[in-house]
Amino acid sequence: xxxxxxxxxCPNCLVLEANTRKAVDDMKIKASIEKxxxxxxxxxxxxISTPALVVNEKVVSYGxxxxxxxxxxxxx
Amino acid sequence: MDLFYPIQIFVDWLxxxxxxxxxxxxxxxxxxxxxxxxxxxxxxxxxxIFAVSYIRTYLAPERxxxxxxxxxxxxxxxxxxxxxxxxxxxxxxxxxxxxxxVESGVSLGTTFSYLISAPLINEVAAALLLGLFxxxxxxxxxxxxxxxxxxxxxxxxxxxxxKYVEDYVYKIxxxxxxxxxxxxxxxxxxxxxxxxxxIIKKVFPYVLVGIAIGAFIHGYAPENLLTNIAGKGNWxxxxxxxxxxxxxxxxxxxxxxxxxxxIEKGLPLGTALAFMxxxxxxxxxxxxxxxxxxxxxxxxxxxxxVTAGIIFTGYLFNWIL
Numbered sequence: 001x002x003x004x005x006x007x008x009x010c011p012n013c014l015v016l017e018a019n020t021r022k023a024v025d026d027m028k029i030k031a032s033i034e035k036x037x038x039x040x041x042x043x044x045x046x047x048i049s050t051p052a053l054v055v056n057e058k059v060v061s062y063g064x065x066x067x068x069x070x071x072x073x074x075x076x
Numbered sequence: 077m078d079l080f081y082p083i084q085i086f087v088d089w090l091x092x093x094x095x096x097x098x099x100x101x102x103x104x105x106x107x108x109x110x111x112x113x114x115x116x117x118x119x120x121x122x123x124x125i126f127a128v129s130y131i132r133t134y135l136a137p138e139r140x141x142x143x144x145x146x147x148x149x150x151x152x153x154x155x156x157x158x159x160x161x162x163x164x165x166x167x168x169x170x171x172x173x174x175x176x177x178v179e180s181g182v183s184l185g186t187t188f189s190y191l192i193s194a195p196l197i198n199e200v201a202a203a204l205l206l207g208l209f210x211x212x213x214x215x216x217x218x219x220x221x222x223x224x225x226x227x228x229x230x231x232x233x234x235x236x237x238x239k240y241v242e243d244y245v246y247k248i249x250x251x252x253x254x255x256x257x258x259x260x261x262x263x264x265x266x267x268x269x270x271x272x273x274x275i276i277k278k279v280f281p282y283v284l285v286g287i288a289i290g291a292f293i294h295g296y297a298p299e300n301l302l303t304n305i306a307g308k309g310n311w312x313x314x315x316x317x318x319x320x321x322x323x324x325x326x327x328x329x330x331x332x333x334x335x336x337x338x339i340e341k342g343l344p345l346g347t348a349l350a351f352m353x354x355x356x357x358x359x360x361x362x363x364x365x366x367x368x369x370x371x372x373x374x375x376x377x378x379x380x381x382v383t384a385g386i387i388f389t390g391y392l393f394n395w396i397l
Contacts, residue, residue, distance in 0.1 A: 008171055039171060043250045048176030049137045050169050063136060063169070064267070065274070 160193025185233020303342030321354025350390025
């Protein structure tokens with residue numbers, strides 16, 4: 001599973017990244033987590049509200065900091 | 077009929093019977109004031125943040141940019157300022173948001189109306205004003221914030237400032253393969269509930285500190301403390317209050333309760349409102365982030381117009397109220 005976190009490096013994006021790592025660890029799944037901070041790359045996903053979460057190149061959430069529990073539901 | 081009357085009865089009982097503080101003493105009054113205001117503000121914050129967050133689930137920026145693209149000047153400004161009321165402004169989102177708007181044909185003036193209204197009219201400040209000053213002042217704050225956003229955006233649109241946007245902004249291509257998620261009412265309510273939790277967690281400590289300082293001022297500071305220094309007679313009070321307010325961003329939630337008790341001590345309402353607006357509308361971190369998409373000149377024009385609008389509002393309310 002390929003997970004990407006889109007965000008320009010604000011505190012919210014860092015929280016989303018930490019929550020995502022926690023969710024992945026808790027679920028014991030194999031996943032690569034990549035942070036995308038380049039604005040041109042973020043816009044390629046069509047997202048304009050950050051932070052956003054991308055799973056296997058599909059935008060699953062945008063403009064919100066999800067809790068680890070919410071992320072687990074999306075990864076299932 | 078005051079909806080919060082039962083809370084006052086409860087707090088009176090708690091403070092005077094359970095804590096056995098004497099009614100009418102400064103300490104008793106200050107603690108009563110603190111507990112009553114905290115409970116009341118907490119309830120208002122929960123209700124208002126929930127309502128605003130719920131409406132917000134329909135106003136994702138990805139959808140807003142479609143609503144605002146190619147809108148006729150002043151109407152575009154008005155719609156943008158209205159949508160801005162319901163959207164918070166996370167300075168971290170400002171850059172992608174700005175680029176996304178400009179890319180999809182939202183005019184610069186309309187974009188600015190949104191960028192000004194989103195932080196200026198903020199639901200936490202509105203809830204606090206409602207709780208501490210009543211609905212008239214809360215409404216006045218929302219209405220004047222809306223007018224500032226519309227007028228400032230309109231003027232900036234007329235100034236044709238496109239060349240002062242950083243050049244790379246126009247080169248970025250936004251893919252439009254993006255589909256907005258469809259949400260059920262239940263999911264929207266759940267999102268709104270999560271928002272309430274996270275916003276309350278973030279702002280309530282500041283609110284409590286603000287109310288505590290306010291209660292202290294209420295109880296201990298002499299009446300008319302500010303009448304001479306910052307009263308209506310002092311013409312510099314409004315601009316100075318605004319200049320002090322600009323760098324105070326992170327404490328917006330704490331500022332309103334303190335300001336409310338300063339009003340009792342002779343701070344004119346217009347000056348207080350201008351100060352509060354400066355706190356929420358303009359902040360250093362926001363300017364640093366906006367500098368990534370705006371050339372310095374445009375950034376300064378933006379700050380100058382918003383500052384002028386807030387100062388004007390301050391004078392206006394000092395004059396009419």
